[in-house]
Amino acid sequence: MKAKPLFFIILILAFIGFIDATYLTAIHYMDAPPGCGESGGCGEVAASEYSTMFGLPVALYGIFFYLAVMFLGLLWFDRGASFVPKVLPIISAPAVLFSAWLVYLMLFVIEAICWFCVGSATSSTLIFITSVALYLKTKA
Amino acid sequence: MSKQKENEQKSGNPVIWYGATGLLLLATIVVVFFAWQQNQSATEATMAPSAVEDGLPEYNVQNWIKGDPDSDYRLVTFSDFGCIHCARFHSVVEDFIEEYGDVISFEKRHYPINNNFHSRLAAVASVAAGKQGKFWEMTNLIYYNTDRWRTENPEQGFYGMAEFLELDMEQFQRDLYDEDITYNVVRAHLAAREFGINSTPTIYLNGEQIRAPQSPDQLYAIIFGEEPAPAE
Numbered sequence: 001m002k003a004k005p006l007f008f009i010i011l012i013l014a015f016i017g018f019i020d021a022t023y024l025t026a027i028h029y030m031d032a033p034p035g036c037g038e039s040g041g042c043g044e045v046a047a048s049e050y051s052t053m054f055g056l057p058v059a060l061y062g063i064f065f066y067l068a069v070m071f072l073g074l075l076w077f078d079r080g081a082s083f084v085p086k087v088l089p090i091i092s093a094p095a096v097l098f099s100a101w102l103v104y105l106m107l108f109v110i111e112a113i114c115w116f117c118v119g120s121a122t123s124s125t126l127i128f129i130t131s132v133a134l135y136l137k138t139k140a
Numbered sequence: 141m142s143k144q145k146e147n148e149q150k151s152g153n154p155v156i157w158y159g160a161t162g163l164l165l166l167a168t169i170v171v172v173f174f175a176w177q178q179n180q181s182a183t184e185a186t187m188a189p190s191a192v193e194d195g196l197p198e199y200n201v202q203n204w205i206k207g208d209p210d211s212d213y214r215l216v217t218f219s220d221f222g223c224i225h226c227a228r229f230h231s232v233v234e235d236f237i238e239e240y241g242d243v244i245s246f247e248k249r250h251y252p253i254n255n256n257f258h259s260r261l262a263a264v265a266s267v268a269a270g271k272q273g274k275f276w277e278m279t280n281l282i283y284y285n286t287d288r289w290r291t292e293n294p295e296q297g298f299y300g301m302a303e304f305l306e307l308d309m310e311q312f313q314r315d316l317y318d319e320d321i322t323y324n325v326v327r328a329h330l331a332a333r334e335f336g337i338n339s340t341p342t343i344y345l346n347g348e349q350i351r352a353p354q355s356p357d358q359l360y361a362i363i364f365g366e367e368p369a370p371a372e
Contacts, residue, residue, distance in 0.1 A: 026175035032182035
């Protein structure tokens with residue numbers, strides 16, 4: 001089965017994204033006193049007004065997304081659910097758009113970079129690309 | 141083969157699901173622990189020694205007090221004009237004084253992080269404006285217009301602000317490059333760092349460090365030890 005490596009790639013990316021988003025969510029709730037240090041880094045991104053949406057940290061939505069991707073991936077692997085390759089691009093496309101919006105805010109509005117946030121944006125984009133490849137493979 | 145597959149489809153492989161759940165739980169625990177450690181070190185990095193006994197570090201920069209200078213509640217902050225958390229705290233104090241009146245004395249001390257060129261010049265610009273009686277006006281302009289001076293030619297941004305405040309431009313330009321003011325700002329930063337302050341904003345209430353409040357009500361609670369009475 002040629003699609004298998006793609007499936008593993010998606011699982012690994014989702015796992016990395018999950019770890020990333022979990023870290024960001026944990027940091028959000030632990031709430032160190034805000035400040036800028038001599039060694040640089042002020043946590044501007046995590047402290048900005050854009051770091052929450054509907055009262056929840058945006059990283060938490062990331063956790064749900066990555067969990068959903070992993071769940072669907074395993075469903076396909078374990079039970080051969082054939083709808084999964086069709087659904088994955090559909091749920092990861094909004095995630096990519098949302099990530100792009102957050103990266104735009106980070107670079108041009110907040111003007112500070114948070115590498116963990118970039119990591120999450122990258123993994124969601126790669127998940128989308130891989131899932132499209134997976135869809136094309138299984139369709140053929 | 142097909143029967144076996146059908147069987148699998150019905151029951152699935154529990155090892156995969158339990159394994160995945162276990163792995164995710166383990167990963168979560170490890171990540172949360174890592175985040176907690178990071179958070180601890182970030183918290184420690186903002187801790188500064190008490191100034192109750194020995195007093196605050198030496199400070200020779202001319203300064204202006206907001207609120208009531210004789211108040212029993214003396215708030216001193218070490219801040220950097222380029223630090224968004226300092227700008228946020230500054231607006232909290234402004235709102236607090238507007239809401240509750242002059243019940244505190246508020247002093248802003250300059251702590252240009254790493255003695256960086258932009259923050260240092262901003263500090264000097266506020267002092268230069270202060271010499272013409274517009275320290276707090278300039279402070280507000282600098283805090284809320286960082287895009288005007290965190291540029292290649294920050295002095296142009298400060299000139300614009302000085303013009304807006306209708307300052308004597310010749311005097312302002314002279315003071316912006318005044319060696320004594322600059323020297324004292326640099327010394328203030330060094331003295332504060334030697335004292336043990338290493339992040340901004342570092343806030344003292346009567347010599348004890350407090351955590352940056354996020355709202356005027358929070359500041360009220362820190363100062364008076366109780367929540368403000370609800371507005372009527």
